[in-house]
Amino acid sequence: MTTQGELLSPTPGLAEVLKGGSWTQPTCPCCCSKNVxxxxxxxxxxxxxPVTKKWIISRLEAPVRDGGAALLVHSGEDDAGNVVILSAPRCTQLRVTEDLGMWKPYKDGNMVAFSYDDRNSFRNIDDMQVFLTLAERQHVVKYQLGSLRAKKDRTIPGVPESRGVLLARESIFRKLEKVGVIKTVIALHDQRQLADLAKAWYSGWQLLGQPLDSIQAYFGTTVAFYFSFLDFYTWALVPPAILGVVLTLFPFASGTAAKASGGEGKEEEPGLPVSGLMVQAMFSMLWSTLVMELWKRRTAALSYRWGTPLLNERYAEPRPGYTGPMGRNPITGRPEPRFSEWEHKLRVGLSVPVVGFFLGLVALGMAAFYHFEAAARDFHKSEGTWLSVPLLYVPSLAHILYTNMLGSLYGNVALGLTEWENHRDESSFQNHHTTKVLLFSFFNCFAVLFHIAFIKEDLALLRKRLASLLIVTQLVNQCTEVLVPYLVDTFLSDGAKKPKEDDPEEDRIRAQGRLPPFPGLFPEYIELLVQYGYLSLFSCVYPLTAVLLLINNVTEIRTDAFKICRLFRKPSSAPVSDIGVWQPAFEVLGFVSVISNCWLLLLSPGVRQFCQEGGFSSRNALLFAILVEHVLIFGKMILAFVIPDEPAWISLKKQEFEFRSMQAFNQQKLQR
Known part of the structure; x- marks a missing residue:
């Protein structure tokens, strides 16, 4: 039984096979090359x-007009092996570049949407390794795999008819994955380019600053946008960190802060002066707005530089999982599955109650935890024996087990719901799936803090819980993200990384199959979103939040870079023009932070004491807090409106593109 790492037979060596010239021979003269x-x-x-493998190869290398993928194919060691190696000829790469709506440098130096018919007017068009990045070339191959569809109903050769029936226009690649013919697809590393990137990225002494263009060229825009955002966000933490230190060490208001005394069972703990709380809350509102608005401008500049400002996903082939009765795309005229828009929206709407049900289960679990924790504490007080001590830990252990099981179940349900919604575009599918998981994760992370702040109204406990979360979580993260990966890479993976004496190139390719698949960037974005929530929602309670986050993120950049380069298979993803659904998620948190900070101010003992001394009733204080909240939200909206989402030069470039497109269209009409 072949294991995951044993991708290739030991003989003959893969390096010898690849040099043997057994690649598909392209029919187009401009695509012929000695080196593939x-x-x-x-x-x-x-x-x-073997019959199934030969049929797969025939579909992969056939021209698009014959229902193929127009790729260059190598069968590995022989036609009976379990490996197929893929590349793409020049014309296929150029046509997919046009289908995706990628922008490339024109002869005048400007970035312009690529046109296959006008290809000779673009720079570096004769050198595909310069014209397209490695990530883009690999995505071309993956795009062609996803667009490979059956022309008519048929059975996959070599697969039992009960499992291998292909319907007309059904995705061949997805069907082969479902029936177990295809196990995995691996984007191959370029070891020389990877070594150069590692040296410039995490092997040196630089603390901040990323080689973003090199990251984009090697890993693609999805990864590059994440690291660009991480870098931008880390620098943005410097001002609130400085303010937090100043407010903590040098309170500028005279007198001592009011004590966080309250109802029964609440501890007393000194807090910030009232003026300090107001400064921190106001700064948090301005900071969260400026950070996201300036990030939009940076996103626009990066997407233009990387050639992804206006992608044509709606005109491309639908994602492999998209189903529906056969029809024709009204824009492109291509045959493809059609699914009514109202039914799609109905399914999306019906998913909302299911998501709400699981959020209710999270709240129910939290309520049960508080109930049983109080019961266990009362039982221990009444009994007072060592036998009752273990019962104090049972509610916490049960709650952890409950949330983990619920999270695993919800992950499967969220994926199934998103598949059922039947999204045509891959970005729409990813955004809806991410939103579902994001809501659950956010609720899971912040429900306890909101309960402590606004139900129990115990700011001292909130401050302690927030500090412990920041410190303990960061220590655990640094251990798991630095120490564990280092030990795995140094000891457990050492034997796999040593090249063979007879064929080191073959061993390097084998080692890539032994690495685990890249888990995606969702956990990394969730970590940043939770950080952003701690800072924007509760920073007036614990001003040193930004300091701890800044220290964490300085090392986070290096450890994330190390992991993606050394510990996982090379990720392959579609070009993107921004960070997707995470952008509105951070913006929503910014608006919620205004409400949160206003209410935390109202609940703080210092403000309550100030109101009592000034003769303000609780009702008037509440009305004043609501008024301030609305004024701040209105100010936040004005600030977001005043700051343009794009730099002026980006807007000008897009207008020039629209004008050229209109001129080209009019010229085509005159020629007809």
Whole structure:
């Protein structure tokens, strides 16, 4: 039985095979080349029928007009092996670049949407390794795999008819994955380019600053936008960190802060002066607005530089999981599945109650935890024996087990719901899936803090809980993200990384299959969103939040870079023009932070004491807090409106593109 790492037979060596010239020979003269660059490795099932493999290869190398993918294919060691290696000829790469709506440098130096018919007017068009980045070339191959569809109803050769029936226009690649013929697809590393990137990224002594263009060229825009945002956000933490230190060490208001005394069971703890709380709350509102608005401008500049300001996803082939009765795309005229918009929106709407149900289960689990924790504490007080001590830990352990099981169940439900909603575009699918998981994760992370702040109204406990979360979580994260990866890479992976004496190139390719698949950037974005929530929602309670986050993120940049370069397979993702659904998620948190900070001010003992001394009733204080909240939200909206989302030069470039497109369209009409 072949394991995941044993991708290739020991003989003959893969390096010898690739040099043997057994690649598909392109028919287009401009695509012929002596050297073919291996881009993707497709691992088939161990017991794949040779007939099935030959049919797959025939579909991969056939022209698009004949229902193929127009790729360059190498069968590995032989036609009976379980490996297929893929590349793409020049014309296929250029046509997919046009289909995606990628922008490339024109002969006048400007970035322009690529046109295949006008290809000779673009710079570096004769050198595909310069014209397209490695990430873009690999995505071309993956895009062609996803667009490979059956022309008519048929059975996959070598697969039992009960499992291998292909319907007309059904995704061949997705069907082969479902029936177990295709096990995995691996984007191959370029070891020389990876070594250069590692040296400039995390192997040196630099603390901040990323080689963003090199990251984009090697890993793609999805990864590059994440690291750009992480870098931008880390620098943005400097001002609130300085303010937090100043407010903590040098309170500028005279007198001591009011004590956080309250109802029964609440501890007394000194807090900030009233003026300090107001400064911190006001600064948090301005900071969160400026950070996101300036990030939008940076996003626009980066997307233009990387050629993704206006992607044509709606005109491309639908995602492989998209189903529906066959029809024709009204824009492109291509045959594709059609699914009514109202039914799609109905399914999206019906998913909302299911998500709400799971959020209710989270709240129910939290309520049960508080109830049983109080019961266990009362029982221990009444009994007072060592036998009752373990009962104090049972509610916490049960709650942890409950949330983990619920999170695993919800992850499967969220994915199934998003599949059921039947999204045509890959970005729409990813955004809806991410939103579902994001809501659950956010509720899971912040429900306890909101309960302590606004239900129990215990700011001293909130401050302690927030400090412990920041310190303990960061220590655990640094241990798991630095120490564990280092030990795995140094000891457990050492034998796998040593090249063989007879064929080191083959061993390097084998080692890529032994690495675990890249888990995606969702956990990394969630970590940043939770950080942002701690800072924007509760910073007036614990001003040193930004300091701890800044220290964490300085090392986070390096450890994330190390992990993606050394510990996982090379990720392959579609070009993107921004960070997707995470942008509105951070913006929503910014608006919620205004409400949160206003209410925390109202609940703070210092403000309550100030109101009592000034003769303000609780009702008048509440009305004043609501008024301030609305004024701050209105100010936040004005500030967001005043700051343009794009730099002026980006807007000008897009207007020039629209004008050229209109001129080209009019010229085509005159020629007809």
């Amino acid at each position: 660059e291996p881009l993707l490795l497709v691992q088939l099932a161990d017991s794949v029928d």
